[in-house]
Amino acid sequence: KQEVTQIPAALSVPEGENLVLNCSFTDSAIYNLQWFRQDPGKGLTSLLLIQSSQREQTSGRLNASLDKSSGRSTLYIAASQPGDSATYLCAVYPLSSGSARQLTFGSGTQLTVLP
Amino acid sequence: EAGVVQSPRYKIIEKKQPVAFWCNPISGHNTLYWYLQNLGQGPELLIRYENEEAVDDSQLPKDRFSAERLKGVDSTLKIQPAELGDSAVYLCASSPGTGKTGELFFGEGSRLTVL
Numbered sequence: 001k002q003e004v005t006q007i008p009a010a011l012s013v014p015e016g017e018n019l020v021l022n023c024s025f026t027d028s029a030i031y032n033l034q035w036f037r038q039d040p041g042k043g044l045t046s047l048l049l050i051q052s053s054q055r056e057q058t059s060g061r062l063n064a065s066l067d068k069s070s071g072r073s074t075l076y077i078a079a080s081q082p083g084d085s086a087t088y089l090c091a092v093y094p095l096s097s098g099s100a101r102q103l104t105f106g107s108g109t110q111l112t113v114l115p
Numbered sequence: 116e117a118g119v120v121q122s123p124r125y126k127i128i129e130k131k132q133p134v135a136f137w138c139n140p141i142s143g144h145n146t147l148y149w150y151l152q153n154l155g156q157g158p159e160l161l162i163r164y165e166n167e168e169a170v171d172d173s174q175l176p177k178d179r180f181s182a183e184r185l186k187g188v189d190s191t192l193k194i195q196p197a198e199l200g201d202s203a204v205y206l207c208a209s210s211p212g213t214g215k216t217g218e219l220f221f222g223e224g225s226r227l228t229v230l
Contacts, residue, residue, distance in 0.1 A: 004157070034218065043119075043206055043221040044158070089157050102148075102171060103219060105157025 002027045004092055006106035013080055014114050021075040021109045023090035028068050031093045035064050035075050038087045038108070047088075048075070052095075080113045087111070117141070119222035121207050127228045133195035136225040140188070140209030147184060148219065149192050150206040158206055164190065197229045 003026045013019050023033070032051045036044040048057045048064040050073070056065040063076040073090055089108040120139040128134050140147050146165050150158035161180065163171040166187040175182065179198070184190040194201055204226050208219040 009155075032218075036221075041226070043121075043223040044208075044219075046218065046220065049218050091157070102160045102163060103158075105159075107155065107157050 002092060002094060002104040004090060004104050004106040006088075006090060006109050008109060009107065010110040010112075012112040012114060015080060015082060017080050017113075018076070018078050019080055019111070021077070021088050021111070023073040023075070023106055025071045025073075025092050025104075027092075027094070028071050029095045030068065031095050033064075033066055033073050034091050034093070034103070035062075035073075036089045036091065038089060040086075044089065077111075080111075082113045082115045084113050085111055119207055119209050119220055121205075121222035121225050123225055124223065125226050125228075127230065128197055129230050130199055131196040133193065134197050134227060135191055135193045136205050136207075136227075138190045138192070138207030138222060140190070140207070141211075141220055144209035144211050144220070145187070146210040147190050148208040148210070149182060149190070150208065150221075152204045152206055152224070154203075161192070161205075194227075197227070199229050202227055202229045 005024045030052050034049045035047045037047050038044050050057045050066045061078040066073045087108040087110045091103040091105045093103055122137050148163050149161040151161050152158040162175045162182050164184045167184050182192045204224040206224045208221045210219050
């Protein structure tokens with residue numbers, strides 16, 4: 001059974017700092033990996049999706065990398081801003097077909113960027 | 116383009132009462148998901164539909180939970196009777212095609228409090 005772990009559970013940084021959020025997964029047979037952002041009381045917003053054949057994806061100040069063989073992904077946020085404060089979740093989508101094909105989420109990293 | 120729409124956003128009920136949540140997915144998205152999210156945790160899948168067929172309901176507590184997706188568009192998730200432990204956020208998500216890409220788009224969720 002796939003397990004997804006995100007460490008740390010919470011992170012607080014001063015504004016302007018570059019930071020890295022970590023995600024690890026136990027089963028490397030994945031189709032893709034997705035990073036989401038969740039603001040308090042809100043749903044999940046997709047940030048980046050990395051296909052299993054890709055090494056990284058970039059969107060603005062965000063860069064996500066994927067090392068499938070080691071079961072790791074990182075989300076790099078450059079020049080952090082208070083508006084980046086949210087919970088960041090990673091989720092993996094398996095290669096298997098049929099009923100087993102569902103996203104498995106980590107518990108998230110709660111990020112606070114201090115002004 | 117409208118996103119995934121859920122209602123109600125908030126619901127407070129007493130235990131043993133019934134409750135229903137409604138979801139309207141993104142137009143053209145064939146795959147619809149219901150997730151349960153407890154505080155500080157990642158979402159967990161309850162049921163996945165491809166068109167009107169429930170292809171994965173293995174994690175749906177069928178003694179009290181039921182779901183339907185008539186005509187393969189809108190979906191309703193019902194709990195009857197509700198228990199204290201059902202207090203959580205119920206998230207609906209949709210995906211284009213038959214879920215091949217694994218890219219999910221989430222609604223803002225329905226927060227249930229059972230007293």
